[in-house]
Amino acid sequence: MSAEERINYEEIEIVGDGRGTMQGDYLLNQDRPMDRIRWLLECFPEWGRFLNRQIAETQVEKGNYALWWTGGMGFVLKSPGGAVLLVDNYAGPAHYTEYEYCGVCRTSGAPTIDWMRLNPQVIDIFGFEALDGVFCSHQHADHTDIYTLKAAAQTTDCTFFGPLSAVERMRNFKVPEERIHTVRPGEKYQIKDVTIEILPNFDRIATMTGGPGVEVKPGVRRPYDDVAVTFFFKVDGVNLCHLADSLFQNAYVTFRKYDIDVLTFNIGYNAPGGTDKMTPYDAVRLGEAMGAKLLLPMHWDNWGNTTVDPEEVRWVAQRHTPDKKIVIPQWGVKWLYPAQADIGKMKYDDWRERYRPEYSWEYGRPAIEAANARGEFVPY
């Protein structure tokens, strides 16, 4: 690459009108020097800052909350009072884990497991205009994510919440101690108009997971309350219970007293000898046991080795708990609860409100004028 072609990485920005994604003209018609760093900076995250902007501009109607699913168990929650909470977000790459520290390897006996990331990066973790809280349900990499933690610590003044196992990782990643809350079941926190109750969580895999300074060995697991928690978010009269990576447990029947509106939980398919995710059948039973009104299945999407069709939840639920609402999430779609409780599946914008039939080259004024010029009646 010649001197005049040298790329100044500091000057690379999203070329466009400010909506957070690249202008098509720049992509199609503008030549420029290219190297690997420029490719990464221009193409990653895949959605640019589109979602950051939408989240910042969204004013949530009273009596609702807005949720944007970021893949896996991750989502952004926004309240009518303007609280922005980032929960179990994973901004990292495909990777592999090993028997030395990985709970799933230790369960299955696998020396190593490849976790191939399938979902796009829909949010720029360095691009939050405001962020009030980062929540990590347990210590696994896809919930206590080094990239998310470092970005939030550097670019916002949010506080960080997690059980001891997650806080151990936060400290390792140098999240400032004064911004960390080590949470335990029974506690309650308030962020603007959101109350967060900390409830128990039965994540068996997390009890076998190692880490810096962590002592676990065959037959010696960490206590549930040290490794994983359930976040129960109460927003303006409605709520969301986030079970994260918990597996099925009979004791969840005691959650019935919380009058749960929306239950977020993991599902997946498991190879024999290792149960990393709940089956759709487990999830429906759990939703029934807890009396949750709406099931929002997550984590089926992001790892190649455990992926499953979320419609299986609906199939099972229709046969056993037909009164239960199900919403299949889609990455990066804004979803309002309860306003959109009945949509069945989140839907991407198709921007139809921008369509202008009179401008169509196929059947609008330009087409009619061209047809008239040719002496034809039919414009198409």
Ligand SMILES: [Fe+2]
């Ligand atoms: Fe996990």
Ligand SMILES: [Fe+2]
């Ligand atoms: Fe996970």
